[in-house]
Amino acid sequence: MIHARSLSHGFDGSDVLTEISLDVHPGEVLAIVGPSGTGKTTLLRLLGLFHPPQAGAVLVDDENVWSLTREERLAVRRRIGMVFQDRSLFSTTVAKNAAYGLEVRQSWSTRLKHALARERAPPAVLDALDTVGMRDKVSQHARGLSAGEAQRVAFARALAVEPDVLLLDEPTSNLDPRNTALLEEAVTRARDRGIGVVIATHDMQQARRVSDRAAVLLGGACIEYGDTERVFERPHDERARKFITGELVY
Structure with missing residues (x-):
């Protein structure tokens, strides 16, 4: 669905990514793992x-x-949705936050405005909120949400537009175990719908739990790429093995 071919990028004269090649397939989760500052967010962008x-x-x-x-x-x-690490929400209800992506799309605008005026969220929004376990809070104001709940609403907002590909940037960073588990379940449900999911994370165990394939980024280069089990159990690159086992502090 999406193919990256020899991608290189930098800022202010410094290289951030060098010769990155990978694929994003429908109905599959690809984990991009690596330490902070190695270019994961840049690659997602x-x-x-x-x-x-x-x-x-x-x-x-x-x-x-x-x-x-x-x-x-x-x-x-x-056709591409993205959930940023910064889980910014608007000062309105959960339903209206989750519906924002639909609202800005011209083909949905009239229908959506009428639906929201009656305080009824479109079916796609309710389905997305159900996927992340937030349907019971559809009328709650975003100010009253916890950090984990806010991130789940941000996930629902990206999911409501029914994307072909979903890009997630450290979606469970600093979240408690319950919200982390709910978001990981939502990732699995999105994959099962045929959505291609890319999740950037420094959490190695999370990558093993949710992904079908994994790419290891170090120093802006992809040093390991393939099926998740093979990458974590039998990496080809010695640097990848040391990073995965914690021997290499980057």
Whole structure:
């Protein structure tokens, strides 16, 4: 679905990513693991088409996205959802926060405004909130949510637009075990719907629990990539083995 080919990117003259190649498939979870500062977020932003890579290509359905027209590229971006580590919500209800992605889409705008005016969330929003275990809080104001609940609403907001690909940037960072488990369950349910999920995490055990394939980033380079079990049990690169076992502090 999404193919990264030799992606390289940097900021202020410093390289952040170098020659990254990987694939995102439908109905599969890909974990991007690595220490803080190794380029995981930058890679997600490139896959999410927030900006073009300085070198290499992002292919969607075998087309180089950055060779498309602006309108064509926008249509591709609408197939991709992203949940940031910063779980910012608007000062309104859970339902309206989860519906925001639909509201900004022209094809949904009139229908959505009428639905929200009657305080009834669209079915896609209710389904997304149900997936993350937040449907019972549909009318609650976001100010009263815990950090874990807020992150689950942010996940629902990305899920409500029914994306083909979902990009997650450290989605359970600093969350308690219950909210972490609920979000991991939501990841699995999204995958089971046929969504391609990419999760960037420094939590090695989480990557093993939820992913089908894994990529290890160190120093902006992908040093290991393949089936999760093989990557964690039989890594080809000695640096990857040491990082996974905790022998290498990067």
